[in-house]
Amino acid sequence: MLASVLPVHNYTAMSELTFPVRPPDRIAALNKWLKDYAAANGCVYLDYAAAMADAKGLLKKDLAEDGLHPNKAGYAIMAPLAEQAIGKALAGG
Numbered sequence: 001m002l003a004s005v006l007p008v009h010n011y012t013a014m015s016e017l018t019f020p021v022r023p024p025d026r027i028a029a030l031n032k033w034l035k036d037y038a039a040a041n042g043c044v045y046l047d048y049a050a051a052m053a054d055a056k057g058l059l060k061k062d063l064a065e066d067g068l069h070p071n072k073a074g075y076a077i078m079a080p081l082a083e084q085a086i087g088k089a090l091a092g093g
Contacts, residue, residue, distance in 0.1 A: 001089045002038045003046035003082075004031040008067050009058040015067025022068070024057055046085035051077055 005027050010019040031049050038045035052074065054060045059067065063074035070078060 004049040
């Protein structure tokens with residue numbers, strides 16, 4: 001199983017340190033590569049990014065105070081996605 005890299009945001013003062021070193025376009029390109037690789041190799045792909053991104057493709061503001069690390073609301077979205085992907089992987093994809 002492969003999982004996407006979470007998007008980041010620059011909506012808070014706390015995010016100013018991490019956002020510049022994690023360009024959203026590079027994260028999106030890496031996630032596309034991961035998704036394509038998973039499909040080509042029969043792996044389950046867990047797409048956290050699609051579930052947690054806003055219309056701009058950035059991490060939704062309310063999911064991380066620092067723009068990078070999920071908070072309780074972020075993990076509430078991630079947990080059921082992880083459970084579903086693990087179940088799919090255990091069932092053979």
